[in-house]
Amino acid sequence: MVTEEAKPGATPWSRPVGLRIRLLRHGILILALLGSLGFGTVPEPAQASQSLSSSSRPPRSVLVLYSDDRLLRTNIVFDDALRQSLNLLFAEPIECYSEFLDAARFPARYQERSFEFLRAKYGEHPPDVIVAFGPSSLDFCLQSRPRLFPYTPIVFAAIGTDTHPSSELGPEVTGVRSSFDGPATLRLALRLHPHTRQVFVVADSAHGESEPSAWVNLGESEFKGTIHHFTSLPRPELLESLAQLPPNSLVIYLPMLGRGAETTLPTQDWVERIARVSQAPIYATLDAFIGQGIVGAVTTPTDAIARKTSELVLQVLERQRSDAIPPEQTLGAIPIFDWRQMQRWGLRQKQLPQGSIVLFAPPSVWQQYAKWVTATVIVFLVQSGLILALVLQSVRRRRAEREALRRGQELAHATRVAAIGELTASLAHEINQPLAAILSNAQAAQRLLAAGNANGGEIAEILADIAADDQRAGEVIRRMRGLLRKEESEPITLDVNNLVVEVTALLHGEMILQNVSLTLDLSPIPLWVHGVRVQLQQVLLNMIMNAMDAMKDGGSGERKLKIGTSRSEGRFVRIVVADSGVGIPAESIERIFDRFVTTKPHGMGLGLAICRSIVESHGGRVGVENNPDRGVTFRVDLPAEKVTT
Amino acid sequence: MSRRIVFVIDDEPSVRRSLSRLLKAAGYDVEVFASAQDFLRHESDEELACLVLDVKMPGLNGLELQEALTAANRHVPIIFVTGHGDIPTSVRAMRGGATDFLSKPFDADNLIAAIERALETARKQLKEEAERREIEQRLAELTPREQEVLRHVITGELNKQIAGNLGASEKTIKVHRGRVMRKMQAHSVAELVRLCEKLGIRGP
Numbered sequence: 001m002v003t004e005e006a007k008p009g010a011t012p013w014s015r016p017v018g019l020r021i022r023l024l025r026h027g028i029l030i031l032a033l034l035g036s037l038g039f040g041t042v043p044e045p046a047q048a049s050q051s052l053s054s055s056s057r058p059p060r061s062v063l064v065l066y067s068d069d070r071l072l073r074t075n076i077v078f079d080d081a082l083r084q085s086l087n088l089l090f091a092e093p094i095e096c097y098s099e100f101l102d103a104a105r106f107p108a109r110y111q112e113r114s115f116e117f118l119r120a121k122y123g124e125h126p127p128d129v130i131v132a133f134g135p136s137s138l139d140f141c142l143q144s145r146p147r148l149f150p151y152t153p154i155v156f157a158a159i160g161t162d163t164h165p166s167s168e169l170g171p172e173v174t175g176v177r178s179s180f181d182g183p184a185t186l187r188l189a190l191r192l193h194p195h196t197r198q199v200f201v202v203a204d205s206a207h208g209e210s211e212p213s214a215w216v217n218l219g220e221s222e223f224k225g226t227i228h229h230f231t232s233l234p235r236p237e238l239l240e241s242l243a244q245l246p247p248n249s250l251v252i253y254l255p256m257l258g259r260g261a262e263t264t265l266p267t268q269d270w271v272e273r274i275a276r277v278s279q280a281p282i283y284a285t286l287d288a289f290i291g292q293g294i295v296g297a298v299t300t301p302t303d304a305i306a307r308k309t310s311e312l313v314l315q316v317l318e319r320q321r322s323d324a325i326p327p328e329q330t331l332g333a334i335p336i337f338d339w340r341q342m343q344r345w346g347l348r349q350k351q352l353p354q355g356s357i358v359l360f361a362p363p364s365v366w367q368q369y370a371k372w373v374t375a376t377v378i379v380f381l382v383q384s385g386l387i388l389a390l391v392l393q394s395v396r397r398r399r400a401e402r403e404a405l406r407r408g409q410e411l412a413h414a415t416r417v418a419a420i421g422e423l424t425a426s427l428a429h430e431i432n433q434p435l436a437a438i439l440s441n442a443q444a445a446q447r448l449l450a451a452g453n454a455n456g457g458e459i460a461e462i463l464a465d466i467a468a469d470d471q472r473a474g475e476v477i478r479r480m481r482g483l484l485r486k487e488e489s490e491p492i493t494l495d496v497n498n499l500v501v502e503v504t505a506l507l508h509g510e511m512i513l514q515n516v517s518l519t520l521d522l523s524p525i526p527l528w529v530h531g532v533r534v535q536l537q538q539v540l541l542n543m544i545m546n547a548m549d550a551m552k553d554g555g556s557g558e559r560k561l562k563i564g565t566s567r568s569e570g571r572f573v574r575i576v577v578a579d580s581g582v583g584i585p586a587e588s589i590e591r592i593f594d595r596f597v598t599t600k601p602h603g604m605g606l607g608l609a610i611c612r613s614i615v616e617s618h619g620g621r622v623g624v625e626n627n628p629d630r631g632v633t634f635r636v637d638l639p640a641e642k643v644t645t
Numbered sequence: 646m647s648r649r650i651v652f653v654i655d656d657e658p659s660v661r662r663s664l665s666r667l668l669k670a671a672g673y674d675v676e677v678f679a680s681a682q683d684f685l686r687h688e689s690d691e692e693l694a695c696l697v698l699d700v701k702m703p704g705l706n707g708l709e710l711q712e713a714l715t716a717a718n719r720h721v722p723i724i725f726v727t728g729h730g731d732i733p734t735s736v737r738a739m740r741g742g743a744t745d746f747l748s749k750p751f752d753a754d755n756l757i758a759a760i761e762r763a764l765e766t767a768r769k770q771l772k773e774e775a776e777r778r779e780i781e782q783r784l785a786e787l788t789p790r791e792q793e794v795l796r797h798v799i800t801g802e803l804n805k806q807i808a809g810n811l812g813a814s815e816k817t818i819k820v821h822r823g824r825v826m827r828k829m830q831a832h833s834v835a836e837l838v839r840l841c842e843k844l845g846i847r848g849p
Contacts, residue, residue, distance in 0.1 A: 429701060429728030436726070436749035437659040443753035444667035451670065462666060469659050509728070512656070512701050 061095035062086065062313055063118075063127035065141060067134030067158075070100040074288030074302050078133060078157070081306030089314050097127065103136040115144045122149070129313050132156040132175070138164060145170070153316045153325055157309045158302075166328060174316070174325045176308045178300030180285035181333040182254065185298040188335055189250050189283040190223055192347055196250045197225040202238065202274070202282075203254045235270075242278040249280035253294065281345045287336045290359055295345060296337035301357065304331055409486075412610050416483045416538055419545060419607075426509030430476045434469035441466050479506050482534055483541070491618075493641050494533055495526040496565050496573055503540040504563065507548075514548050514559065521564035527573040528641040535614045536638075542607040543577040543634045550581025550631065557630065572620070572637040580631040584624065592624055611636075649764055650694035652687075652721070654678045654710070656702040660749075664697060671757050681705035681713075689719055693771060695744070695763035697756070700727040700734060708734070711741045720770055722763035726751065773843070780840050786828045793849075794821040795829070799838045800848035 064082065066075045083096050101114055126149045132138040138156045145154075156164075156175030190196055230238055242251065253274065275282055275293020284294045287301050308329050315326040335353055339361040342348070349358060366373055420427070441462045448454035479502060504511075504518060511518055529536070544561065551559040560580045568574035584592055593612040612622045620638040627633055651673045653664045661677040668675045678684040682705055684696075700707040711723055724745040725738045735746045744766055745759035787795060797807040804822060808815040831837035841847075 425729045425731070432728035432749040433657050433660055436728070436751065437657070437663040439750040440660070440663035440667045440753065440756075444663065444670045447667065447670035447753070458666075462663075465659055465662060469663075472659075509701070512703050515703070515706075517703065 058125060059093050059095050060090075060317055061097065061125065061127045062129045062131060063122060064096065064098045064131040064133060065137045066098065066100045067103055067136035067140075068100065069102050069105070070098075072288070073291070074158075074286065075100065075133065077288060077302045078306045081303035082131070082310050085307045085310035086313065089310055090317075097122070101137055101140055103140065111140060114140070115148055118144075119148050126152055128152065129316050130154050131309060131313065134158045135160075135163060138175075142170065142173075155309055155312045155316060157305050161330060172325050174312055174328050176305050176312065177328060177330045178305050179331075179333045180300075181298045182252070182285050184333060185283050185285055185296075186250075186252055187222065188296070188298055188353065189252070189281070192351055193248075193250055193281060193345075195248045196223075197248045198246065199223070199225060199227045199250045199252060200242075200245065200280070201227060201229045201231070201252045201254060202242075203229070203231040239273060239277050242274060242280075245279040247279075251278055251280050251282040253282050253284040253289065281341070290336055290338045293341065294338060295341040295347070296335060296356075298333045298335050300331040300333050301336060408613065411606065412535070412538060412614070413486050415542070415606055415610055416534075419538075419541055420480060420483055422545065423507070423510055426507070426511075426513050427476065427480055429509040429513070430506070431473050434473040434476075437469045438466050438473075441469070476506070483537060485534065491530055491532045493528055493530050494536070496529055496536075496575055496638070497522045497527060499533070499536055499540060500563055500565060500575065503537050503544065507541070507544055510545075510548065511561070514552060516548055516551060516559040516561050519560065519562045521562060523565045523567070527565055527567065529573050529618070529638040530641040531618045531638065536618070539611045539614050539636060540575070540577070542611050543636070546607055547577055547579035547581060547631075547634070550579050550583070553582050567640065568637055571640050573640045575636040575638075576633055577636075578627060578631060578633040580627075580629075583626045583630060583632050586626075589624060589626065593622055648674050648692060650674045650676060650692055651697055651760055652676050652678065652684060652694060653697045654681060654684050654702070654707070655697075655699040655726075656680060657699070660699070667753055667756075668697075668760070671753070671760075673760065681707070681710035684710065685713060685717075689721070693764060693767050694721055695760055695767055696721050696723045697760070698723050698725055700725050700730070700738070708737055708741065711738065711743065715741065722766045722770075724756070724759045724763055726756075777843055780829075780844055783829050783840075784844065784846075787825060791821050791825050791828070794818060795825050795837070795841070796846065796849045798822060798825065798834060799841050799846070801834070 064079065066072075066079075068075060079098055086094050086096060099114075099118065101111065103111060130141055130149065130152050132141045132154055133156075135158075138154075138159060141154050141156075151172070153172040153174070154169075156169075156173065157178075159175060159177050161177045161179055186199065190199075230241060233241065245251070251274075253271070271289050271292040271294065278293075281295045282293065284290070284297045285299055287297055287299050290297060308331055312326060312329065319326070335356040337347075337352060337356060337358045339358050342358070352358070445454070445459055445462045448458065483506075500520065500522060504520065510516075540563075544563070547561055548559075551557075551561070557580060562576075562578040564576045564578075566574050566576075593608050608622075615622050615636055615638065618638055620636060623635040623637075624632055625635075649672075651668050653661055653668070653675060654677075655661050655664070656679060658679070661679070665675045665677050676687075678687070680702060681698075685705075698707045698710060705713070707723075707725055707727075714721060714723075720742075722744045723738075723742070724747060725735070725743050726747045726749055727734065728749045730746065730748045738746055744763045747756060747759060784792070784795075793811065794807060797810060802810070804815050804818045807813075807822075808818045811818070826832075826837065829837055829840060831840060
């Protein structure tokens, strides 16, 4: 808000942006505070005066009389700043008129006419305050006062401290004195350009008779070089001289010398031309030229004069009838620089004295694009936040998925361990069979050898049998360990026929124990699928053990287990496990693969649920149906893997 | 020395083969069977034999074979071997008359010791069986009257008491007793009693 309001008014002539903003902000803040607090004392007089003015007379008016041309930069800056400041300071609307005497460029006759013109223009409603800007204007006001608005207070501005002494001004006159510090400007210039050997003082030929040396009069101790004066040169020659300045030179431009009506200000294009041709940096005594090619000046900024003037105008307007006119104000000079010229002459901001004002510095990215930068940063932050949130969410989800997978694997592992536990007896049998054979073979060989009636062929046979049995026992242990292993292995391409053979081998002892007769109806060709071996083994293990349980409960009937493999519907490989057990009640068959659904008195209902989740994670499907005669057939379909061999 | 036969019944070919080798090396005659049914189909002679029987087998298992043999009155001593023996199974086996119960893998010496015990049992059984048959033959030579007298004699009755019980003269009883003792080849009443015990003949 504040920045935005400050922007349109921010001319290069005004204070640095920061300062202006602060000023505006203070003003707005105070007004807002007063308004919001309903501060009793302040709004009331304002309202009173408003009602007074609206009923008795037109709005208050201020007439600003400028000494020079309307387009002169100084005048424009002052006019803008004054109007702005007045509007800011005054609660009620205020009329502000500007007139330009342009005294120096036209004959004295014309001034007489100007006076008539003003009387004709403003006579009917004399202004409440006249602001006289510059010495010529003040002189004109003082001279014409008896005939033109004799009672109107005069507030002057742009008057030096050494002219127009207060005592000679008469009553109801006050104003702002400012300084154009020539010696200080020269001193500063010499400090910034320490190698200077010649100083050229340029003053306009219009006031050639004036003696400019006093303005730049520095002692021998301060400057050992030479000072040249270009005061009476015609303009073309001046330009030529400036174009041929020797190195290590400095130009001091004094545009306003002399007194009264003879004083004038050069036009901007002239200053620009001087600056353009000059081979040396130019310093001046007026801030209005900064921007036209002047490096810097030690002077009172015009907009500061305008603000001080407006304060005086306010005091004058608001004083009681009996009050004396407020006293004059004096503003000091401060160094002001043109950033662009600093670049041209190789000056750096660090070299400038404390409190210097630098104009035309390119606004920083922040100043220039504050809104965009803010918006971009906000969008960036919001996006970053969102991205971070999404990343965190995804991390959490992945962690949860990993956790779920881990739990699933742990559960699968636990059920495998439980299954192996159930199979302990038959597995011990499976291992002890070959061990028994090995031992018997070995001891038979010992006996044969001891008896001395061993023949080589027989011993070789025995050893071959021992090796085969040992491998058999190792195979059982390897399979069992594979099932007991906790971590899941990587998916591989495997033949389901092999898978069936492996698992039924593991269950061989159990089948004997339970008197189950197994029929394998395996496809004559390998049926390749892509899967995790231990998981698919578990599927078969669970299904077969399930089938055997069903047959154990099934009473006295013959226990027949049939396992078959085949291609199914082209792209699937099918494994069927058919038993001759009790079958599944019709009401459970739909949900038999769900968790915790079981038809067994001591079952957990996890085995088939794990089967389904494993098969589905392999892209397959499971199914079950009761056989027409007795028992059920479980179906596992796994996507067939194309193997090119 | 007569044949000492060990029947090995195991569904596992490698076990059959290794046991066969071992026992042959130890000097036995070995006959192997892949299943209990195969063994039941085998004609059994009266011979000195024992059985090395796997408990767990497809089809008829070891315990069921034991029961079937008992039912068929074939008293061949059985040594059970098992891959994973549990207590209920072993108790059942021993109650059924098994001579030993070995867990696989077993040491050859243990097995052979068990086989020796079983064969000793078998030898005793064969001897008793032979004796019993002998006594039965002698008993078969007695007339019904003599058999009647025999029952009274083995209860320790005197001729006079027997005569009173059977309503015959003491003299007649005395003649019968003499024939009984001669036919039964008993030299004393005590010996006659022992022979009758073997056949399970009791007093009236």
